[in-house]
Amino acid sequence: MGTAALGRRGKLRARQASNSSAMEAAARWGFVARGVLYLLVGVLALRIAFGDGGQEADRGGALKEVAEQPLGSFLLWALGIALVGMALWRLSEACFGAAGPDGHKPRKRLFSLARFLFYGFVAYSVLSFAAGTAGSGSGSSDKQSEDVTARAMELPGGQWIVGIGGLAIAVTGLWIASRAALRKYHKHLKMSALHGRTRQAVDVTGVAGGVARGAVFTVLGGFAVKAAANYEPDKAKGIDDTLRSFSDTPAGPWLLVLIAVGLAMFGLFSFAMARWRKI
Template sequence: MTANVARNGTGGLGRQTAGHPWFHRLSRAGLAARGVLYLLVGWLAVRVGMGHGGGKEADKGGALQEIAGRPGGTVVLWLLVIGLAGLALWGFSEARYGQPVPDGHKARKRLAAFGRGLVYSVAFAGTLAFVLSHKQSSSDQESRSFTARAMSEPGGRWLVLAVGIGVVAWGLHQIWHGAGRNFREELKTFGMDQRVQRAVEVLGVVGHIARGIVAIGFGVFLGYAFVTFDAGKAKGLDGTLRELASTPAGPWLLVAVALGLVVFGAYSLCEARWRKVEAVRA
């Protein structure tokens, strides 16, 4: 009896927290932080494609280094840490209470939200570590390190393949999510002017497709590492983007995808304004 009361009390407190306006603001701050990171990563990738990379990786680490080198960069970095923490907590709250979209209470939606919470928890931890130490390994190094550790364990090679397949599947979902304009159900479109709504839809379509293409490339390289027994074949975001420049389309494909990531960053800023972040009511 006492245990049930305690659980109900904890659940009620959690729901109150998830439904508090300040929690909603924290979630929106997280979306804005994600937008800033994508804008910077895309911009760095565009510079790489144009031959002006300046030695910086086109990934989160390169973006953080770019911010750190600017006046007031430390303040911005701490704001990003807070925002990414908000994104992680928001993901976990939607996993617990459901998403404010059609069928948002169903298991697949909750599982997706939980996965989002885990991903942004890792991003939060990595960004916090960078702020405290100003040391950040590249995404290529992190990917190869993970792959090497996994492949050194019994059955770890199959784990690498499973992760690669999962990433490719997620990338395909992102393309479907964007091309089908399914992201509209996540937005408060009734609060938009028609011209603004059309502009946000264009940003969402282009941004999600570009994000999906990059994810598919990342997953394919993990699969390549599985096939060749070579952890060195795995690549992170920076390496995946640079590989686009080696295709027959040349650096222009890299620039096109990089601009797509910039567009997704702009879409994320729109989400910070219009995304549904309120917890589902019981």
């Protein structure tokens, strides 16, 4: 058999693997893991809004919360492995295209590649924490943001790099919020299987959760742009400080309450995606 034929057979097997029931299960468990993390971050943010600011409202705080539960170590490994599944599913979309009529477009595949890198990093941080590695995913997101910003600013054109990166995050946040408000997620769901109150619940959590998530990303990016403009790396904020900043607005802690509830709703929406998402 020639090299070309072997190559075609290899590609066919890889495509079949990407469409297998195992890959579908990996994606669905990945959505469950994402839901758990967002739900916990929302709960931690609510505690901060009501005066209990002892735990950080970010991925590190969520992982510590999981670790303190019965069978916490097992749950951490399960979350990490599930997120690996999510990353691999996104990689298969980048390589072979996603579900839907436009899933093979270069733009969609590029987005899938970006999501693969993101979930790959998140999975690594969760598994590192589960393994007890120092400086793993339990670290403060605020300190990490300051360190990364400071190192980036030391590079040639560092201010521009940080500023453009922050602007990209802010624009992504607006994009996430607008798509949620317009219910663009409908095309990814098996809408024929959703009826009555179930459909209403999915829409409430999808819209409220997506808008809250988008708002957090937008403000997070804004802080990075401000840090770059003023050449002050310590002004860059992680998720925890970004969430706390909502309490500094004229609305006081109630705006943080709304954002926290929204993030928890996005966690619930992720559970719905695990059940009804087209894979």
